[in-house]
Amino acid sequence: MSQLRNSLADPRLRQRIASEWGLEPAAVDALLAPATLRQFSRGAAIIPQGTARSSLFIVVDGEVSLSVLLPNGQRILCALYHPGALFGFPLTDVERPRWSAAEAFTNATIALVPRRDFERIAAGLSAGALMRFFNKVLERQARFGMRLAHCVALDLRGRLALTLVDLGNTFGARDSNGLRIDLPLTHENLAEMVGASRERVSKAMASLMIDELIDYRRGSITLHNLDGLREAATPK
Numbered sequence: 001m002s003q004l005r006n007s008l009a010d011p012r013l014r015q016r017i018a019s020e021w022g023l024e025p026a027a028v029d030a031l032l033a034p035a036t037l038r039q040f041s042r043g044a045a046i047i048p049q050g051t052a053r054s055s056l057f058i059v060v061d062g063e064v065s066l067s068v069l070l071p072n073g074q075r076i077l078c079a080l081y082h083p084g085a086l087f088g089f090p091l092t093d094v095e096r097p098r099w100s101a102a103e104a105f106t107n108a109t110i111a112l113v114p115r116r117d118f119e120r121i122a123a124g125l126s127a128g129a130l131m132r133f134f135n136k137v138l139e140r141q142a143r144f145g146m147r148l149a150h151c152v153a154l155d156l157r158g159r160l161a162l163t164l165v166d167l168g169n170t171f172g173a174r175d176s177n178g179l180r181i182d183l184p185l186t187h188e189n190l191a192e193m194v195g196a197s198r199e200r201v202s203k204a205m206a207s208l209m210i211d212e213l214i215d216y217r218r219g220s221i222t223l224h225n226l227d228g229l230r231e232a233a234t235p236k
Contacts, residue, residue: 007060007109008032016084017058022132030121032058035111040104049101053090056118059083062108063171063183067192068100077192079144080105080183082171089137090115106184151194153235159194160204162233164214168223177215179223 007013017028037060040046046057049069057064059081066079066087078100081087087102104110125133147166151159164181172179191201208214213229215222223229 008035008037008111013060013083017086020084021086021136022129024129027121027125027129030124031056031113031118032111034117035113038110038112040108040110042104042107044104045101046104046108046110047088047098047100047102049099050097053088053098054115055088056086056090056113056115057088057102058111058113059085059087060109060111063105064108064110065103065105066100067103075192076195077189080167080170090118150233150235154233156194156196156200156204157207158233158235159196160190160201160208161213161229163190163193164208164221164223165226165229165233167221168226172223175222177222177224179226181221181223182219183221184219185221 014025014028014032017023017031018025023031035058040062046064061083064081064085064087065077066081068076068078070076088098122130122133147162150162154162167181167183167185168179171181171183173182174180187202187205188198190205191198194201196204205214205216208229209216211228213223213225213232215224
């Protein structure tokens with residue numbers, strides 16, 4: 001357990017939380033101090049849809065998927081989170097069940113911050129720090145809303161290109177071939193992200209490969225031509 005707790009002391013994790021959420025180092029320390037660490041195997045449920053908002057969750061290691069299960073049984077994969085991401089924010093005014101579910105997309109370590117501690121820490125922030133923090137939260141919501149708006153106006157090729165560019169911005173690492181995304185993404189995962197069948201996504205991915213925009217291999221996708229993908233992801 002002590003080795004697991006040591007993962008919270010990783011300066012890279014703390015710096016990522018601070019920079020991505022507009023928090024001072026002391027606020028990050030305060031946020032992580034009461035956290036409980038849990039490990040989840042790939043595919044395990046972290047937050048079931050419809051449960052109470054009793055904790056804030058922080059990705060310490062691995063990746064997490066956020067999805068919504070519709071009444072017709074269709075699953076929409078809404079987002080993937082990397083280390084340093086905060087999710088599952090507890091509401092401070094009134095309790096409402098969670099509208100989405102979170103799962104371990106890979107083996108993941110998650111820090112759980114109890115709601116009362118999150119509220120105490122948020123209440124202790126300066127006005128400027130509180131504004132920066134919630135601006136970051138609103139920016140993420142705005143990006144998500146803009147992506148939904150674009151998806152309404154795009155065909156499947158455009159939705160897929162937009163999804164790949166978003167993934168590249170979050171998870172991509174530059175190499176000699178382009179922007180490489182090292183995630184165990186399947187065509188089924190991509191189908192859940194763009195709202196299409198796996199068969200149609202497979203054909204669209206093949207088309208993007210033929211046009212030399214991407215290269216897809218098991219466990220990784222390389223984006224060769226970001227400008228071409230952005231053009232395909234722009235509503236006409």
